[in-house]
Amino acid sequence: MALQLSSELISPSHSKYRIEVDVEVQSLSETIRELRKSVVRVNVWKGQRKYNGSGFFVSKDGHLITCEHVVRPDGNQPTRIEITMDDGRSQTPSLLYTDVRCDLAVLKLDIQSAPLLCGSYDSIEPGDEVMFLGYPIGVPCLTVHKGMISAKGKEILPTFDCNLLQIDGTINLGNSGGPLVKPDTKEVIGVVTAKYGLFLKDVKEFAEYVETIQPIGRGVVIMGVDFGSLVNFVAEGFNRLARALVLVQVGIGYAVSIDYAKQYLEDLVT
Secondary structure, three states: OEEEEEEEEEOOOOOEEEEEEEEEOOOHHHHHHHHHOOEEEEEEEEOOEEEEEEEEEOOOOOEEEEOHHHHOHHHOOOOEEEEEOOOOOEEOOEEEEEEOOOOEEEEEOOOOOOOOEEOOHHHOOOOOEEEEEEOHHHOOOOEEEEEEEEEEEOOOOOOOOOOEEEEEOOOOOOOOOOEEEEOOOOEEEEEEEEEEEOOHHHHHHHHHHHHOOOOOOOOOEEOOEEHHHHHHHHHHHHHHHHHHHHHOOOEEEEEEEHHHHHHHHHHHHO
C-alpha cells in the first residue's frame, strides 16, 4: 500500500514549499499472514503427560528451531514429539541437536517449508518494538503478542550463559520456542525461552508437590462429614490452583539471541 504524504512549509521569507514522500507501508496484519505459515506448534509427550511449545522453520527443507526444555521436559527424553503446522498437518520430527546452555533445539521434518529470515542480535536495541508468535497455554490457534526490548546482554538473567533479550510483553507457558521478530523487517532476532517473575520457582515446586498427593479412600465420618472425601476435595482444589498459577504470566520474558541458532544450523547443514 503506497502512502503519499504532503505538507506546506513556510520559510522565513514566506516562500511556500511542497514536499511529497512516497512510503511503502505494510500493515501488521499483512506481516502476520506472511509469518504464520512458518510458525509451528510443538506437542511433546512424556509418558501419559502432554506438553506443548512453539517453533519456527529456518530452512526450506524442514529445519526448525525450538527450545531444549520444550523437547526435553524436566530434562528427560520425551516419549513422542509431534509438530503441527498452521495448515493443520502434523508430522513426527527428527531431533538433530539440543543445547542446554542456551536452551535451543534443532528439529527436522521431511517437508518443503517456508523459512523465516534470521536477523542479528546486534540489530536490536532496548526501546525497539518486537512481536512474538506462538501457541501459549494450550490454545489451538496461533497467538501474536507485541512488546518492546527492555534490556539485552548476558548479565540480565544469571541462569543463562548467553546473550539474552528481555521482553516487555506477555509471555506464557507454550510461547517457548517461538520467534521474536522485528515487525519492520520481519527478521527473527531471538527465540522466546522463558518468563521470569517473583516466586515463579516456588510456584512450580508447589505444583509439582501437589501432583504427588494421592487421593485417599473413605475416611472417618463424623456427624455426617466424610473427612476422607473432604481431604480429596481440598487437595484437588490446591491442584487446580497450582496449575493456574504456573500458567499465568507473573513476570517478564526473555529470548535467546538468534545468533546461536544460526551457528548450529551452519554446522548441521554444511
